[in-house]
Amino acid sequence: MGRLISAQRERRRQRQRQRRRRIRARDDRVPLLAKRGRSSWEQDDRSEGRKRVKYSGPDLPQKIWRHIISLVPMQDAARAACVSHAFLRCWRFYPNIGFSNSTVGCNGVLTKAETARKFASKVNQVLKNHSGIGLKSIKLEFLGHNSSDCSSLDSWLRVAITSEIEELSLMLSSVVATYRFPCSLLSGLRGNSIRYVHLSGCVFRPVVRLSCFRSLMNLRLYHVRISEDELGCLLSSCSALELFAFGYCNEITCLKIPDILQRLHDLQVVGCNALRVVESKALNLSSFYFGGKREQLSHGEQLKNLTMPHRRALDNAHAMLPTTMPNLETLDISLRLKADTPMMHSQFLRIKYLRITVDGYAFPRINDYISLVPFLDASPCLESFFLQAAEPMEHESIFRDPSPLRRKPGHRHDKLKSVTIIGFNSAKSLIELTVHIIENAGSLESLTLDTADCSLGCSDSETKRCSTLGQSTLMEVPRALFAIRRYVEGIVPSAVKLAVLEPCTRCCDAS
Structure with missing residues (x-):
């Protein structure tokens, strides 16, 4: 009888040991951060009498977690923020945000008005949880509908344009450029760190020189309504500019590149039907892409690469290129x-x-x-x-x-x-x-x-x-x-x- 009782006790102890091993194995799957202390993990008593470990926040320094989350694609980082308060805190400082019809799920059979409302709702929901602190780049691609369909553009840009922003892209439908970009957001200390700007399908009316563009290196303006004086004022504010791309603007007849742009080495102009004169005083300009009819071109002697794909760009190429571009090394023309x-x-x-x-x-x-x-x-x-x-x-x-x-x-x-x-x-x-x-x-x-x-074909390759x-x-x-x-x-x-x-x-x- 005593041997039977001893055997039962031994089996009971074995079952307890096996249960403890299963619990330890389950807990070992939790990140090792759980074993460092009680600041991020808590003991939760359950009705079964067992103790479970519950994760309540990261145990690494916030800067490290923010850096880790910044390496995750935006959609995945946003999903993580929806299921964890810890990741939500990191999301408030996510550095690179981009919105388009595809990223917010507007590729269905919705009408333009429905798509615009869904787009605005999604962006508002995401930006509502973002503090604006640490934001380095934002891309708003609001295509397929008029900018008037979205009344939140100003508020989005107000969140985006801070003293830390480096890249700003605003691409709107270019059929009718009606949205007036809020240039007032670029005054003061806002935007001092901007290095890249891409505007499309809007009205840009800077009334004074924008001091915040002193660090701007890459400027792209397409389907933007801007006058010659306003464009000249804008370019005069961009002393660090290295690339300037300008296109599809019929308000400009004379494009003048001021001599203050000493770092400018790449100029791209396309689709400006009213343009008659392109004059550059940028001494280090080396590459020029001109996608229109040739009228009158004047460049510095340092130009080395010229691309003119318009079929009527160089009816008299032999008569004008040698005298104005003596250092040309690459010529790509259509004639x-x-x-x-x-x-x-x-x-x-x-x-x-x-x-x-x-x-x-x-x-x-x-x-x-x-x-x-x-x-x-x-x-x-x-x-x-x-x-x-x-x-x-x-x-x-x-x-x-x-x-x-x-x-x-x-x-x-x-x-x-x-x-x-x-x-x-x-x-x-x-x-x-x-x-x-x-x-x-x-x-x-x-x-x-x-x-x-x-x-460009297959060359008999299966791939x-x-x-x-x-x-x-x-x-x-x-x-x-x-x-x-x-x-x-x-x-x-x-x-x-x-x-x-x-x-x-x-x-x-x-x-």
């Missing part, structure tokens, strides 16, 4: 080819990279590619030449013109090493240009002839998406390949790497 391009004698003295996109919408569309030889001849330092050819007309094909190929004697391109032609076709003048380059570029190392812009080719392109590719075999391959020196790109069978089937 119409003319058979009467005049001779040029070493006018682009420092250009090393030349990219030309041929206007495919010229009328009558007869592109004389060999007229580009004067451009090459005028660039004695040219090393890389990239040509985007236009789709040929039927009458331009070399197979319709049996006359001998034209030659351009007396032209040498001794430093040209790399040539790429995208959209290579059977146009006779294009083949004449290719033959001319092969015969007169003694340092040529590589020649790439891409018949259908295959560099890339096939291109959708037009019927005219599919019909032209065999003619282009035959022209390469007949007129080009046989004269390419052995030291030159020839690459002929064509669409794969899946590209053709997909089209």
Whole structure:
């Protein structure tokens, strides 16, 4: 009998030990912070008589927790704040906030008014729990509806624009710019740390110089209503500016870059139809992207990179670029080819990279590619030449013109090493240009002839998406390949790497 009682007691002790091990194993899954003290963890007595550990807050310094939460995506950090008071305290100092239709879940079948109300409700709910302290960047992308649909924009910006803010993005629907940006929020000590500003689809009327923009390095204004005087006042406040992008403003006819912008090295202008004059006194400006018609351009002599994609930007490029941009090294232009391009004698003295996109919408569309030889001849330092050819007309094909190929004697391109032609076709003048380059570029190392812009296609790779080719392109590719075999391959020196790109069978089937 005594042995039976002893066995029962031993089994009872074993069950108790197993229960204690299970409790310890469960508690060990709680972060080790629980074992450091009672400041963040509490003992909670339950009806079962067991004691449970309950987490009531982080035991690390607040700055460390805030840094950890700042590394979490905004949506995840916001969800965590909804389930924990500790994470809510960290959320009040979350540094990077961004709102768009997708982030607030407005991608459904709601009407514009319903979407605007839902967007405003979500943003109000999130910003209500944010103190504004520690906020470094905010992005408000309120697209698809008029700014008048949201009456809370001012209050959102009032929370965002503090003495600590570094990045500010406000993108509104650009159909009608009606929202007046509250420039008064930028007065005093507010915004002194701003380094990046992107405004789109609003009215910006600074009445005085904004002292808070002294640290501004990147300024982007698109679809913004602003006068020439106001823009000049704004730019005069940005002595640290390094990049200025300006576009789609029809109130500006003359864009003047003041000499106070000594750090400005990148200027981008696009879609300003009323613009007639671009004048820059920024001595260190090195890159200029101009996406409009050329009227009158004046730049400092330090400009090295020029991009002008508008098809009518450089009808007279040979006449105006050399005198105003003597240090140009990279030129990316779109133009119409003319058979009467005049001779040029070493006018682009420092250009090393030349990219030309041929206007495919010229009328009558007869592109004389060999007229580009004067451009090459005028660039004695040219090393890389990239040509985007236009789709040929039927009458331009070399197979319709049996006359001998034209030659351009007396032209040498001794430093040209790399040539790429995208959209290579059977146009006779294009083949004449290719033959001319092969015969007169003694340092040529590589020649790439891409018949259908295959560099963006699949190249027979399972991981890339096939291109959708037009019927005219599919019909032209065999003619282009035959022209390469007949007129080009046989004269390419052995030291030159020839690459002929064509669409794969899946590209053709997909089209």
